[in-house]
Amino acid sequence: MSDHPTRRDALSRVARGTVLLGFGGTSVFLIDKADGQVVWQVDASRCVNSRLGDVGAPVCALCTTECVVQQSAVRAVNNFRECGRCYICPAYYNIKSAVDENGLPSEKLCPRDAIERKPIGLVDPEDPANNFYEYIIDEVKCDGCGICVKGCKEPLGLGSIILKVRHDLCVDCNHCAISKACPKEALARQPVETALEPTLAAPATR
């Protein structure tokens, strides 16, 4: 190869410059509309298990079955600020089951027994309904099957339990496998701060 710049070299240089210009222009276009850090998250106002006004739908367990991680990165989360702390929680108990001698339903809903029911303060011995009860979901046991979420859904419950992607477990796939399967397109990328808020996106009443 000679040391003089040949025509081929010149053409190469022009082509390189053009390609670089193309890259630059495309980059600017993409960066111009870029957003910050976005992560996969369940939009509870679309999710079949928690969306308001959709009473008859059966429980959807796609978050459990579709996630590529062994035990799904989606878990049920109870927002304590919105929980009614009811004596008989429709997400904890199967309210259609027979009533036992204590006046409580005999069956619990969670197949993995992940919800713990704790009375707040000392239980009134004469009337256990005279207490608030805290319902705590053990996220290690939970696999996001959505049964309790549907139990808490309005109007049956107050809608304080929703499914959420937990970002210490999520591997942040390029295209979430659950989002591909979700019939309501409830899985979408959201900015980090929005994605961390554990609440339905519904306005409070006046």
Place this chain on the structure above:
Amino acid sequence: MTAFAGPRRLLVVLAPFVLLAWLAPARASAQAVPYDRPVEVAPQQETIGGGYLTPDVQKPRPREYWLEVLDVVLLGFAMGVAVWLVVTRRSRRSALALTVVCLAYFGFYREGCICPIGSIQNVALSLADPTYKIPIVVTAVFFMPLVVALFFGRAFCGGVCPLGAIQELVVLKPVQVPRKLDDALGLLKYGYLGLAILLAVQPMIARDFVICRFDPFVGFFRREGFAHMMFIGAGFLALGTVVGRPYCRYLCPYGVLLSWCSRLAPRGVTITPNKELDCGLCAAACPYGAINENRAIRKECLYCARCYASCPCETRPGPAL
């Protein structure tokens, strides 16, 4: 290079871009019924009293953003090191060391994500769909190896890409694939690229990132995955012991873009004519069929530096034999 390949390849890749115009994603509707939801009536800690404090909901944070930026910086740095080790130092051993380090970091630690190969889908979708935005790191990860390829050839393939690195480490007794077969198989890359773009730009339900879904090695990187994908990955590695880097040469869609850019590179792996002895040892040593008539084919060269390691002039400094 066969005559028919050029225009047909172009068509296969351009076809999806033609379809971009009328692809408009539409999202399903949100809540079915406008609803009154009195969240403020839930008992707060004042109502419950007795020193009760409302527990906070755990909010596990994702990986910090500056770490993503760091990964981009490290990617650039690794490519720079690859260029220096292979083009300047011409050291096979150092290139191999870089391969191992990059496989450990980008492959097993970062589990192969985010990678430039998959970013093709994100960039294509972002160009097609005005509402789809990608973070700056994804744009950077897409363009950086291409820019490096534009000047120095496929440095990214040279041990930085974790998919390439894992295949690089299993090359044991590579056969030289006959040129015609190699060219024919190479067409699969173009088909895969076209298919990947076509499926990536679909509206939401039909959208499929096939590059990520059928990544044969992500199961190893994550140490878990679907059984059939682990099988396919093991198959690729098994094949890779006798056929050098089959995914890179015949399937990798990003390799198409890299090969186009590296054609224009002024520098890169070269086998210079006025130094070579016509011994052909380099051609025999190259497992990727990137040396033709004792010249490096830049768009095929995967930056492994085996040619330098096998060259008697390189390994024995001093007057030529």
Place this chain on the structure above:
Amino acid sequence: MYKQTQVIGGKGEGAPRFSQTLRSITVDGSERLYAVGDSELKVFEADGTLRRRWPTSMPGHAVAVAEDGSVYVGESGQVEIFDRDGKLVSTWRDPERLGRITAIGFASGCVLVGDAADRAIRRYDLNGTFLNDIGRNNRMQGFRIPNGVIDFGVDADGIVHATNPGKHRIEHYTPDDQLLGHFGRFDGIDPAGFPGCCNPTNVAVAGRERIYVTEKAEPRAKVYDFQGNLIAVIATDVFDPNCKNMAIAVDRRGRVYVADTVRLEIIVFEGDAES
């Protein structure tokens, strides 16, 4: 036993319809139906035609008609009192005691107001002077109302029958806060019990004999006697399944009015001669 005879109102624009909410209903002595929702009060004749309507300054949560015909509307933070022609006579405001008024009733010369924000019933005299609370004197410091609505009815003897949905029962109080008793229990299967987490949501009282309740989550309306025996299930399937806090009212002839809060209509039921 009970048959649906009429549907009044409905969702939409236009005078007899409701556009966003339908929160409370009541019936006066002349069998006119008063309904409050949006920021308006509507008065319907017995045959369902709209008689008059006037705006309220805030969306109304409760409505009641006194013996002299004046109309009390409970809102968030205030009670507005209108005369029978719709002119505002006075407004009661009490930042501590009038939070969100979801029920209003009258008993022996005083006005009873249910404050859902503080989960208690307040008793005022006719001039707006506060007399006492009802229902706060217990371990929960109030009623358990996770649904955010407190509802009660007053019988002919002046006894207040209030729902305590978190405890699945109806409690009977005197106006000076003496708990006389309660009835009701949780049961998801037996129709005589109250299912779900918090039922019954709303209550209406007729004379000395009947207590009418509505429930949510499988919305239905039922009627009990004062001892707590279920007399009849008035309706189960006719309401929108998303209904919650359906207001209920009864007139002197025993016709039952239930407000469907999703379809924004009032459904009228009549029973056969069993009262």
